[in-house]
């Protein structure tokens with residue numbers, strides 16, 4: 001993989017998809033359909049998906065591509081692949097809460113090593129540079145030229161006063177019980193893959209996900225948080241979360257700064 005080209009292409013496609021999504025977000029109304037798994041999908045998901053997948057296929061014609069909105073790509077069995085969630089946090093989008101993201105990642109040998117997470121309604125964009133380290137770019141964003149970049153790094157956690165982040169729209173008792181094992185200073189909820197980025201910047205120390213997600217929901221955030229020194233662990237085995245699994249479903253997982261003293265289930 002040409003990492004320099006990948007950085008440029010992922011960043012530009014994320015920004016273009018974000019513009020498309022915001023056009024629809026700001027329009028008076030948009031249609032919300034239900035997918036086979038009864039999760040919502042909008043014309044914004046579909047437009048962003050079309051734009052990103054066309055751009056990736058043009059730039060990397062020989063590379064495998066998996067995208068949430070194209071079921072035909074879900075049978076892919078490569079260990080090296082691009083993976084896209086064009087609009088993660090569709091519920092946030094539909095409810096106009098702003099916490100939705102565009103996600104593009106590159107998985108190499110089952111590990112998400114590069115990615116971009118762009119939250120267009122929040123004007124926040126996080127990505128890995130060609131060298132694998134993570135940055136947040138400051139708005140306004142120019143599609144053709146990166147602006148001000150701030151290297152991001154996970155926090156040195158105070159285990160007596162942890163900052164924990166969890167899902168806004170998929171929250172359950174198991175998650176609350178698990179968080180209850182820690183000494184927390186504060187809790188915040190956020191939608192979509194933004195939660196990975198809050199750990200990456202040190203705005204949170206720990207994000208436990210005791211609920212369903214798919215690899216496209218997590219790959220880009222995973223790359224960003226590991227590029228910032230963080231960890232993404234399978235909740236049951238405490239091994240790094242692996243990608244390219246059959247059906248692309250994830251097990252429960254934990255995202256954290258390595259300084260967090262993890263509790264078992």
Ligand SMILES: Nc1ncnc2c1ncn2[C@@H]1O[C@H](COP(=O)(O)O)[C@@H](OP(=O)(O)O)[C@H]1O
Nearest residue numbers: 087088089090091167169170191192212213217
């Ligand atoms: N029952 C379920 N099965 C599979 N994925 C689920 C799920 N419930 C939530 N998700 C995933 O969690 C994502 C939302 O995460 P969060 O709750 O952190 O905002 C959704 O992404 P989409 O909005 O892209 O569909 C969806 O893929």
Ligand SMILES: [Mg+2]
Nearest residue numbers: 085088089217
């Ligand atoms: Mg998603």
